[in-house]
Amino acid sequence: MLASPRVGVLGGGQLGRMLMESANRLNIQMNILDADNAPAKQISAHDGHVIGSFTDRASLRKLAESCDVLTTEIEHVDTYALEEVASEVKVSPSWKTIRTIQDKFQQKEYLSQFRIPMAEHRELLKNSVEELTAIGEELGYPLMLKSKTQAYDGRGNYTVKAQADIPSALKALEGRPLYAEKWAKFRMELAVIVVKTKDGVLSFPTVETIQEDSVCKLVYAPARNISESVNKKAQELAKTTVAAFEGHGVFGVEMFLLPDDTLLLCEVACRIHNSGHYTIEACALSQFDVHLRAILDLPIPPKSLELREPAIMLNILGGSTPDSHLKIAERALSIPNAGIHLYSKGAARPGRKMGHITITAPTIHEAEILIQPLIDFMDDTSVQDTNILFKHPKPQPSIASPKLTSAIGVIMGSDSDLKTLIPGLNLLKYHFGIEPDVSIASAHRTPNYMAQYASTAASRGIKVIIAAAGGAAHLPGMAAAYTSLPVIGLPVKGSSLDGVDSLYSIVQMPRGVPVATVGINNSINAALLAVRILGAFDAKIQEKVVEYARIAEKENLDVKCIKMKEIGWETYHRQMEEKK
Known part of the structure; x- marks a missing residue:
């Protein structure tokens, strides 16, 4: 029953801000634990918010005392503090789930028992050159060296292209707990937003994500150029993965599509996710709406997770000037069907997510046409982030897939x-x-x-x-x-x-x-x-149809008819037969 529940959220960034927008529409009081001017707090003025770090135990306990349920908008929280308050307040998803998922190596080890397809991976115990060399000989090159924790948007990852890169890789990730992963030669990256409820597991459509400099740049909903068979496999993989974890709420599941149309799980996030922002405009219920409903055990009609129409989401990334994100948003104001979301983070920094824009249209092709000028403008203002160590290749359509070329x-x-x-x-x-x-x-x-x-x-x-x-x-x-x-x-x-x-x-x-x-x-x-x-729907094409009819009329009246009158029908017919 919906009766003024109080939801506590660890973290008040852009995800918390959009979650707050959904909570406000249902009169759900959401209390945020974060800095005083966090983006989520800016749109909800009440005295239930807590100023402090979401990794601080005293602050977390203070938040728990004023809430009916606790959730997170970020994985990097103190799960031991959550474990301490779990007997007093509902924690959703479970602190056990968050603890497992926030360590990416433990996440993969845990999912291995459920036969989830993943790239081969090996733990580093000593972070030594000799240890990583031996793993390289076993898994082959290139391979990914990854931090188990505190890694996001490519930070905490290093591509080891050959044995000679090993010292540099270990130096770049010095002091972090590490593991190595076999390189996945994927042709496309897919994602599925899954929601686990008291009644089971539901999912939004399969989407295609485009990464640039290891940061998500674009999301296409639905995914382009995949067969229905691949779509079903992606949905099944995502649901099976999320079903393995305790607790309710939204999960983001990222995966690799290989050239032979098989799938490998990339990673799971136990929270609302960047790849699901399109749902705000493109679906009846957004990922933020259903996360709240799931953790509060409220109804979620499965049909409400379906696409109303295709959509493309573009992350607004900070560029070469502090106001670069505002210029992109201004450009989007004149584009039909553009949903603009700014995160109120202050001045832009290169590569920082400052907002996003979602374009909806009757077809993905029409959405591509509408959004392309924005992509071009953002590319012109972008700056290469020198902290990014590897640029992911853009996925290419398979030879067998139908290509987008024409109406x-x-x-x-x-x-x-x-x-x-x-x-x-x-x-x-x-x-x-x-x-x-x-x-x-x-x-x-x-x-x-x-x-x-x-x-x-x-x-x-x-x-x-x-x-x-x-x-x-x-x-x-x-x-x-x-x-x-x-x-x-x-x-x-x-x-x-x-x-x-x-x-x-x-x-x-x-x-x-x-x-x-x-x-x-x-x-x-x-x-x-x-x-x-x-x-019938395009005036320019209709003009060309009229022009074609005019040419045909002119050819018959001004050329053929006049010629027949000049030379007579018998001669005209003879010349026609000779041309055959």
């Missing part, structure tokens, strides 16, 4: 259909300036890829699909079954029934799964119908 997708059942499509493809490219996304996707020989292409087309910005097929010609109909986009069927003339079989197959779709159909081998009409569909 018109063109698929064919066989490469032999390409010659039929050429006139229409040329028309799209050279008259309308549209470079179509062209692929071979047989409904019979490559059914999984065909289903993947059609089901992910909308999220990649495609708005209409042209599907060419001969013979039984199931491709247009099967594509229409996997997408809500308009599909135009192009019957291709075969070797036996002159394409009539294909025409009948495409046009005779069952009720509820429509496919527009053009004449046999008529790729020109297929292309024109596609651009007319786009032109």
Whole structure:
């Protein structure tokens, strides 16, 4: 029951600030333990806050005395102090969970017993050159040398590219408890926000994260260019991982997608997470809303965790001037569907997270177009942080994945259909300036890829699909079954029934799964119908459709008609036959 609960939060940074926004809407009093002017305290003025460090036992006990439940917005807390007060106040997630997760090596050792796939790792006991050399010989190079504790945003990590780097790596991380991890040759980094409740484990969509200088720069929701199979595996891995821990609340689960579409867990955070900020605008309930509901045992409808529409989140990172973050935010003010969040941290420092911007749109492609100017502007003002030791490679789409190239997708059942499509493809490219996304996707020989292409087309910005097929010609109909986009069927003339079989197959779709159909081998009409569909929502394309009709009219009246009158219809016909 919701009856004025008091929630104590260890930490009052940007995560606590956004958590406070959710608490205020439900009249939940949130008491923050942090510095006097912490970002979370700035938006909630009451006398329940505690001034002090979230690692100080006396301050933590003072906070616990005024709260019904304690939670954290950061892992770097004193779990022994939490253990002491756990008999007096609910701690969620459990202090045991926080203690395990805040030590990244212990986190991995603990999860190993649950058969969670992870990169091989070895503990350093002496932090010696000889010890790390032996591990390097076993795991191979490159490898990651990591601090077990107090590591975030790449700080506390060092890439050991070869044996010669070992002394420098140990020097850079001197005095820290260390472990080494085998290098994961990933093609993409994925993340899932998971919430553990009294009723079970729920999850938000799988997202793609882009790291730059080991700091999260962009989050794409949903993840681009992954199959439904990978999406399901990512969801299962995230839920299984979180189910292994005690206590309720939100967890951030980061993972690597390898070239063979297998997944490795990267790490877990037992708190609200940077990769889930998009949920504020893109979902009915945000990660902050559900964290509060989970720790207070309030209802969380699973449907409320689904995407309302695609979103891209851009972290506003400090640049070359103290006000660089404000300039980025000002740019975002004029962008449609831009949610701007500034964290009130004062002057910017290079690489520091000063805020974030979330863009929502009907498709991820439209969101990409809207956010690109902001990315370019931030890149122009950014400064390389000299404390960062390694820049993560940007993930590349797999060869098998459909690529984002156009608003018109063109698929064919066989490469032999390409010659039929050429006139229409040329028309799209050279008259309308549209470079179509062209692929071979047989409904019979490559059914999984065909289903993947059609089901992910909308999220990649495609708005209409042209599907060419001969013979039984199931491709247009099967594509229409996997997408809500308009599909135009192009019957291709075969070797036996002159394409009539294909025409009948495409046009005779069952009720509820429509496919527009053009004449046999008529790729020109297929292309024109596609651009007319786009032109209904794009004035520039519509103008080009009108221009095409004008050119066709002029050619018939001013060229062909005049010529026939000049030379007579018999001569005109003879010349036409000679051209064949």
